[in-house]
Amino acid sequence: MPQPRFDRLSERLLHAGIAPRHVHRYARELRDHFDDLVREEKAGGATRELAETRALSRLGNDDDLAAAMLSRPELRSLTARYPWAVFGLGPIVLLALSIVGALYFEFWLLNHSGGVFTYWTGKPPGPATAKLATRVYTVYNTLVVYGGPLLFAWLFYRIGSRQRMPANWIMLGVVLVCILSGFQNLIFYDKGYVGGGVLLVQSDLIPPFSHFAEHLARAAMNLAIAGGVWWFAARRKGSSTTALSRIVET
Amino acid sequence: MRTMANPSFMNGVPELLILRTLEANEMYGYELVQAIRARTNQAITLGEGVVYPALHALESDGMLRSRRKLVSGRTRVYYALTRKGEKHLAGLVRHWQHITDAVSLAIGGLAIGGTAHAAATL
Numbered sequence: 001m002p003q004p005r006f007d008r009l010s011e012r013l014l015h016a017g018i019a020p021r022h023v024h025r026y027a028r029e030l031r032d033h034f035d036d037l038v039r040e041e042k043a044g045g046a047t048r049e050l051a052e053t054r055a056l057s058r059l060g061n062d063d064d065l066a067a068a069m070l071s072r073p074e075l076r077s078l079t080a081r082y083p084w085a086v087f088g089l090g091p092i093v094l095l096a097l098s099i100v101g102a103l104y105f106e107f108w109l110l111n112h113s114g115g116v117f118t119y120w121t122g123k124p125p126g127p128a129t130a131k132l133a134t135r136v137y138t139v140y141n142t143l144v145v146y147g148g149p150l151l152f153a154w155l156f157y158r159i160g161s162r163q164r165m166p167a168n169w170i171m172l173g174v175v176l177v178c179i180l181s182g183f184q185n186l187i188f189y190d191k192g193y194v195g196g197g198v199l200l201v202q203s204d205l206i207p208p209f210s211h212f213a214e215h216l217a218r219a220a221m222n223l224a225i226a227g228g229v230w231w232f233a234a235r236r237k238g239s240s241t242t243a244l245s246r247i248v249e250t
Numbered sequence: 251m252r253t254m255a256n257p258s259f260m261n262g263v264p265e266l267l268i269l270r271t272l273e274a275n276e277m278y279g280y281e282l283v284q285a286i287r288a289r290t291n292q293a294i295t296l297g298e299g300v301v302y303p304a305l306h307a308l309e310s311d312g313m314l315r316s317r318r319k320l321v322s323g324r325t326r327v328y329y330a331l332t333r334k335g336e337k338h339l340a341g342l343v344r345h346w347q348h349i350t351d352a353v354s355l356a357i358g359g360l361a362i363g364g365t366a367h368a369a370a371t372l
Contacts, residue, residue: 022306029279029302029327036280037298060299068300072307 006030009062013069014164017080026069034059079163087156087165087173094152095180102144102186103201106137110188110197130190133197137188146218149181153226157233174226180205182219264304266346267294269313269331269339276317276330279305305329313338 006027013023034055041051059065069075079086113133117125125133153174160170185202204215271277271285282305283298308314313335319328331339 025327026302026306030299032278032324032326033280033283033298033302058298060297064297065299068297068303069306072303074307074310075303 006065009065011164012062012066014162016066016070017076017163018069019075019077019080020162022069022075030059030065077163079159079165083165083169086159087169088176091152091156091173091176091180095149095177095184098144098148098152099184099186099201102140102148103199106140106186106188106199110137110199130196134188134190141186141188145181145184145186149177149222150225152181153177153222154229157226157230161233161237174230175223178222178226179219182217182222183215185211185215262342262346263294264301265308266339266342268301268304268308269335269342272314272329272331273336273339276328278326278328282329308335 009030010023010027013026014020037055037058038048038051041054042048046054060068114125117129156173156177157170159165160173183204185200185204187200187202188197190197202211204210204212267286267290268282271282271289277285279301280298283301286294305314305316309316309329311334312332314329315332316327316329318325320326
């Protein structure tokens, strides 16, 4: 008899809202406990097959093991308890915090990069340095504005799929991230003299909507990328689930 | 010897036994179940697999802390009592002693005259 992996029990608990960290640890502890029981039974003279049967019986059946976990509401994850907060408010808060955080970091860099440049080169920054700084900060801003939201979309997908949340909740989080992030922008340019750097934060969700079409296109692009990645991940997951159910059936 | 298994009667007992057993030493699940069995002279046996949700819940409540430890090539999750757990255990022990004293009194009283009243508030 192969060692039980408690995959079905884990799936059942995740669907019921038990936090993944508790579910995975529970499964690992049960596997270890099973090994200890088999060892104990074999030391008592039982054959391997009998020892494994007794070990499983002593450990409890799936229904008992699941009921024991489900009777502890404190082991449910925040995602399962407050999906509206995680997938509804989470994207808004996360995007706002990320843009504020990125802005403060950039501001800090701008204030210190001139001093660091002078320290290393022995001369103050000039027009050529301003061009370089503009390029460097443009790359940074592009990463924040384009890369960050896609990372957040993946994060919400990961949180939701780990907890086996209904697809609608996950989709809400991903769509909100993609759309809201499409309408925000961070821009930096340097006028070529000390103190002449300009750092702008734009959001086209508030009037006068000057670049609305451009931002709408970016939101659509985010959605297309996130949708493509989701489709690819779902296909991969589907094939591995089929393989797992084949193993379970055999 | 009969084994107690009435769920309502056993309410709170697993927590009490777990905390009491972990008072002296940190243990992992299998070790803990064996220790409880030995301590209660097999009168109370916890379901071997269902001890873990109780351990996880006690840890979530801050009564226990866990750490992974490599023993004989295997990583075990060891549980130990926290300061909060010690205080909680002291309260649980007082509560259960109060109840058992009251039940003993009631049983003793009933056996003699059938008029004694239990003083515990359950």
